[in-house]
Amino acid sequence: MxxxxxxxxALGVVTICLVAVLFLLGxxxxxxxxxxxxxxxxGFIQLSYFAGPWIIxxxxxxxxxxxxxGEIVRLNLLRHHGRLFKSLDVKWQKNVCKGYILSxxxxxxxxxxxxxxxxxRASLQKSxxxxxxxxxxxxxxxxxxxxxxxxxxxxxxxIGPVFKMWxxxxxxxxxxASDTKVYDSDNITFCTYPLLSTILLGLFASILSTYFFIxxxxxxxxxxxxxxxxxxxALIFSVPxxxxxxxxxxxxxxxxxxxxxxxxxxxxxxxxxxVSCIGVGICMLVYLPVADSLALRSIQNDIExxxxxxxxxxxxxxxxxxxxxxxxxxxxxxxVRTSETSxxxxxxxxxxxxxxxxxxxxxxxxxxxxxxxxxxxxxxxxVGWPMLPSVPIHGP
Numbered sequence: 001m002x003x004x005x006x007x008x009x010a011l012g013v014v015t016i017c018l019v020a021v022l023f024l025l026g027x028x029x030x031x032x033x034x035x036x037x038x039x040x041x042x043g044f045i046q047l048s049y050f051a052g053p054w055i056i057x058x059x060x061x062x063x064x065x066x067x068x069x070g071e072i073v074r075l076n077l078l079r080h081h082g083r084l085f086k087s088l089d090v091k092w093q094k095n096v097c098k099g100y101i102l103s104x105x106x107x108x109x110x111x112x113x114x115x116x117x118x119x120x121r122a123s124l125q126k127s128x129x130x131x132x133x134x135x136x137x138x139x140x141x142x143x144x145x146x147x148x149x150x151x152x153x154x155x156x157x158x159i160g161p162v163f164k165m166w167x168x169x170x171x172x173x174x175x176x177a178s179d180t181k182v183y184d185s186d187n188i189t190f191c192t193y194p195l196l197s198t199i200l201l202g203l204f205a206s207i208l209s210t211y212f213f214i215x216x217x218x219x220x221x222x223x224x225x226x227x228x229x230x231x232x233x234a235l236i237f238s239v240p241x242x243x244x245x246x247x248x249x250x251x252x253x254x255x256x257x258x259x260x261x262x263x264x265x266x267x268x269x270x271x272x273x274x275v276s277c278i279g280v281g282i283c284m285l286v287y288l289p290v291a292d293s294l295a296l297r298s299i300q301n302d303i304e305x306x307x308x309x310x311x312x313x314x315x316x317x318x319x320x321x322x323x324x325x326x327x328x329x330x331x332x333x334x335x336v337r338t339s340e341t342s343x344x345x346x347x348x349x350x351x352x353x354x355x356x357x358x359x360x361x362x363x364x365x366x367x368x369x370x371x372x373x374x375x376x377x378x379x380x381x382x383v384g385w386p387m388l389p390s391v392p393i394h395g396p
Contacts, residue, residue, distance in 0.1 A: 007261050011268045012077030018275050019068035025279070026061040029286045033057055036290045053122050055135035056115060057286045059142070063112035064278045070104040071271055074191040076259060093189035097177035098157050105197050106153030110146045112278070113208055116239060118142065119285045120215050124222070149204055156196045166196075178258040190258035193250045193267075202247040209240030235284045242277035246270045 033054050072078070073096065118138050157176045160166045166174045173195045216236030223229050249270035256263040 008076045008259065008264045011264050012075040015075060015268065015271060016072055016077075018272070019072055022068050022275060022278065023065055025282060026065050029282055029290075030058050030061055032287065032290055036294060039294070053119060053135060053138070056119060056122075056138050059139060060112050060115040060119065061282065061286065063108055063115060064282070067104055067108035067112065067274075067278075070100050070108060074100045074104075076188070076190060076264070090189055094177040097189065097191035100191055101157050101176050101194070101197060102150065102153055105193075105201055106150040107146055109201065109274070110149040110204060111142055112281070113204075113239075113243065114142045114145050116281050116285065117208060117211055117215070120212065120219070120235065123219060124215070149200065152200050153197055156194055156200070172254045188259075192258050193253055195251065195254045198247060198250045198254065202244075202251070205240070205243045205247050209244060212236050212240050231284050231288065234280065238280045239277055242273045242280075245273045246277075249273065 037054055115138075118141070122134075122138075155165075156174055160174055172192070175192055176194055176197075177189045178192050213236060216232055219232050220229060223232060249266050253263055253266045253270070256266060
């Protein structure tokens with residue numbers, strides 16, 4: 001096996017493995033988002049604010065998965081060993097490369113970068129993501145803003161060559177595929193990146209990077225948690241950085257021999273930069289927000305458990321106090337309790353003496369404000385506030 005073919009096959013296998021990891025991570029995050037959404041509907045309505053953009057998060061993952069499968073289609077490994085591609089003629093192989101440019105550079109990459117921008121912008125909104133129509137409107141905006149890039153790529157690789165709009169330019173400005181004879185009997189078409197398509201992607205990346213820095217700066221002025229600050233820094237520097245690095249590498253690849261060692265290595269590193277960018281976006285804007293929200297649910301459950309434990313303790317103290325009061329009143333030699341004895345040794349629960357109008361009545365409030373000091377020293381603690389004594393109503 002020639003060394004060039006061995007390197008191309010090895011890089012192709014690594015690419016397929018990375019796309020598989022991306023696919024599994026995306027499916028896990030989608031299921032995780034559905035689980036979080038179901039937990040909200042099952043009783044944790046307080047966390048609904050954090051689940052507002054859950055549909056857009058899933059759309060971002062779907063864009064990433066579609067892009068990954070497109071990267072597998074353009075691999076030279078399938079052209080060497082895939083029966084389907086080897087059975088196609090050169091014209092159909094070129095059409096596959098054109099479809100790859102339109103799907104990935106024209107739609108998938110602009111789409112999920114726009115979704116990233118909308119998700120980052122959603123963190124600045126106070127109540128917009130709570131609206132039911134926010135996800136629908138955002139999905140419409142993503143498709144609408146992706147159309148100019150798609151139409152531009154269509155002009156570069158389909159309409160332009162047909163109407164001979166680029167005859168004055170070198171072929172690598174608009175060429176999406178190149179013919180290379182690997183064996184005497186097999187013609188293999190290698191997918192290439194047109195320079196005009198790369199320039200358009202670079203302009204889009206520059207505008208989006210500027211917007212990322214502006215939004216990220218506004219978020220950093222509002223965030224007071226250092227952990228969240230580190231996340232924002234990682235997001236606003238890694239996403240534009242990886243995107244611009246990919247554009248630079250794709251621009252270098254147009255001057256290299258298609259299918260050569262240098263071309264395969266540069267293309268692979270361009271793919272690797274975007275995979276890293278997608279991984280950072282999924283972790284920072286999909287997985288970690290859901291994990292933090294579920295952690296808030298655990299804290300809430302812990303607080304409720306402690307509150308129930310405190311209530312049980314207060315009920316136990318009330319029962320002990322009532323039992324000791326009954327025992328003392330039975331042992332006492334005086335058959336009638338005076339107002340002073342009633343004030344010193346009273347029950348924590350509802351207490352009203354009909355024979356003693358001057359005595360006070362206390363309402364038990366251990367669930368709301370336990371630990372009030374409303375009884376004299378030496379007697380059980382009274383929990384509640386004093387009620388006004390009842391005034392007798394005289395008949396006519």
